[in-house]
Amino acid sequence: MLKLLFWSLVAANGALFAFQQGYLAKLIPDGREPARIAQQFNADKIKLIAPPKPATSPAPAGGADAAPDLEPVLARARAEQEALSCTEIGDFDAAEAGRFETALAGLALGDKLSRRAVQTAASHMVFIPSLGSKEAADRKVSELRRLGITDSYIIQDATELRWGISLGVFKSEDAARAHLAALTQEGVRSARIVTHGLTSNRVAFQLRALDADAKAGLTRIISDFPRQQARACQPA
Numbered sequence: 001m002l003k004l005l006f007w008s009l010v011a012a013n014g015a016l017f018a019f020q021q022g023y024l025a026k027l028i029p030d031g032r033e034p035a036r037i038a039q040q041f042n043a044d045k046i047k048l049i050a051p052p053k054p055a056t057s058p059a060p061a062g063g064a065d066a067a068p069d070l071e072p073v074l075a076r077a078r079a080e081q082e083a084l085s086c087t088e089i090g091d092f093d094a095a096e097a098g099r100f101e102t103a104l105a106g107l108a109l110g111d112k113l114s115r116r117a118v119q120t121a122a123s124h125m126v127f128i129p130s131l132g133s134k135e136a137a138d139r140k141v142s143e144l145r146r147l148g149i150t151d152s153y154i155i156q157d158a159t160e161l162r163w164g165i166s167l168g169v170f171k172s173e174d175a176a177r178a179h180l181a182a183l184t185q186e187g188v189r190s191a192r193i194v195t196h197g198l199t200s201n202r203v204a205f206q207l208r209a210l211d212a213d214a215k216a217g218l219t220r221i222i223s224d225f226p227r228q229q230a231r232a233c234q235p236a
Contacts, residue, residue: 086233089222090204091118093169095156096225097203103221107214109207118202124176126183127155128165128190137163147187151226167191169227206233 092100097115104113131137137154144152144165155164167183170176176193183191207218222230 091202
């Protein structure tokens, strides 16, 4: 037992001596940093690479809060809405336009009423030639009403037709001739057909945002102008 202890101490002392003298360096690496670096291959060529940055999307022109220009879309919507609440009536010649405007005065429409000039193609009017004075024209209108003809008006333009009586204006000559034939059968003998120029200036009235009372009044007035048409206003 003593021998085993003796030789164990001798072996331990020998190992300690060998370690201190560096004989065991190849078997037991030095844990210090310079020693590890010395054992690395091409340590001076090692480079640290930073991790890649995440890609970012380019900001939209005009800033992050930029939005599509909606103004043209809104403008069209406003124009369409205005057209839906707007009624256009026409197309009147100068004399009829005056009568219609006078009839509308009782509705007190103010800026809800506007006029629009309209260029129309050549037209054909069935008429009774000038009777020379307003009094004579009024008497003739009364005669026509007794015959059941109420669609007429006295021409007051400063032309050779002044104080004549219009019995209808038509876009085609055939329609005018058919109307003249019908009037002849009803007893009108002095009516004629005249063709206006290639274009004529006429008037349309636009009425906007009418309330229920104004619409009712307008309906009554339009009934006195059977040749005129009511339609939706066209957007500008």
